[in-house]
Amino acid sequence: MQKQSKAAMLEKKAKKQQATREIGICLLLFLLLIAMAYGANNRIEVSEYTYRTNALSVSFNQFRIVQLSDLHSKMFQDQNADLLREVRVLEPDVIVLTGDFVDGATHTNVDNTLIFMQQIREIAPCYYVSGNHEYYLDKAVREGFENRIADYGIQVLNNETVQLASDTGQTLSLIGLDDLSLQANILKTLSDEAPDDFKILLAHEPQYFSDFYADAGVDIVFCGHAHGGQWRIPFLNQGLFAPDQGLFPKFTGGEYQEGDTTMYLNRGLGNSAFPLHLFNHPEITCVTLQTVADSSV
Ligand SMILES: [Fe+2]
Missing domain, CATH: 1.20.5 (Single alpha-helices involved in coiled-coils or other helix-helix interfaces)
Incomplete structure (x- = not known):
């Protein structure tokens, strides 16, 4: 017992x-x-790309375009000091901002975004297009936000084209598409009427790449919106879910090619309703133009 x-x-x-x-x-x-x-x-990651072309004046050689996207009013520590330092180190000639800098779903904080916009403008000329989340704001709030960032010196491109100039005055066209106009024929018109043969497009949503952006004859597109697919599957370079694309989406992050058009898809900086990214760091994209003299690119 x-x-x-x-x-x-x-x-x-x-x-x-x-x-x-x-x-x-x-x-x-x-x-x-x-x-x-x-x-x-x-922890912010920088993705660097070199875009080689013989379609641009040699004066654009080493011209650096830094892209930020989908901040969703996130404030990185110390008033975004880390983020701003990472951008500064890249020595951009221009900075492109491809929408969803506010969050209209769960944590709207326009003031956070305005603080960031005021600081980023100090680094280089900035060009902005809206995302879907800017349109979740009340009309008056959205217009007030756009007016404020314009006051800071950020160029808001609502279906507009501007020319970027090299040090010696050669130009390329930068087209900015308002988020509500993504599918409309207005892009083809803007592209046809652009003053330069070489065209860069800012458009928030990537799922229109093959059917609209590439068809419009632009050379480079910068997009965001997909948030890298939220959770990324390690080693497979595949995200799980993206808005407007569903599960296992085609466009989640990185470089894509369709005909003569190259798309750079930024994975974004912040979160929206889906609060947690996995294997998917906040991202800064930096594209350096490299001009080549002949067609052997
Ligand atoms: Fe978006």
């Missing part, structure tokens, strides 16, 4: 130790997940 009771006690002790081990492992995994999630949502 005494032996049985001792065996039972030993078994009980072993079970308790096992349970303690399992709780410890779960806790460690949970902490690891928290650390990964924190890193995935706060």
Whole structure:
């Protein structure tokens, strides 16, 4: 009887130790997940690309375009100091801002975005197009926001084309498409009427790449909106979900080619209703133009 009771006690002790081990492992995994999630949502990555072309004056050689997108009013630590430093180090000639800088779904904070817009403008000339989230704001709030950033010196492109000039005065055309006009024929008209043969398009949503942007005859497109597919599958370069594309979307982040058009799709800086990115860091895109003298590109 005494032996049985001792065996039972030993078994009980072993079970308790096992349970303690399992709780410890779960806790460690949970902490690891928290650390990964924190890193995935706060450690900024820079994706650098070289775009080689013989269609531009050599004066655009090494012209650097930095793209930021989908901030969703996120404030990185210390008033965005890390983010601004990363951009500054890239020494951009221009900065393009491709929409959803406010969040109209869960955490609207226009003031956070305005603080950022005022600071980013100090680094280089900035060009902005709206995303769908700017349109979730009341009309008066959206217009007030656009007026304020215009006051800071950011050029708001609502279906407009401007010319970017190199140091020696050669130009290329930069077209900015308002988010509500993504599918409309207005892009073809803007492209046809652009004053330069070489055209760069800013448009928030990437799912129109093949059917609209490439068809319009632009050379480069900068997009955002897909947030990298929220959670990315390591080693497969595949995101899980993107708005307007659903599960396992085609366009989530990186460089895409359709005919003569190249799209750079930025994974964004902040989150919206889907609050957590995994294996998917906030991203800055930097494209350096490299001009070549002949067609052997
Ligand atoms: Fe968006």
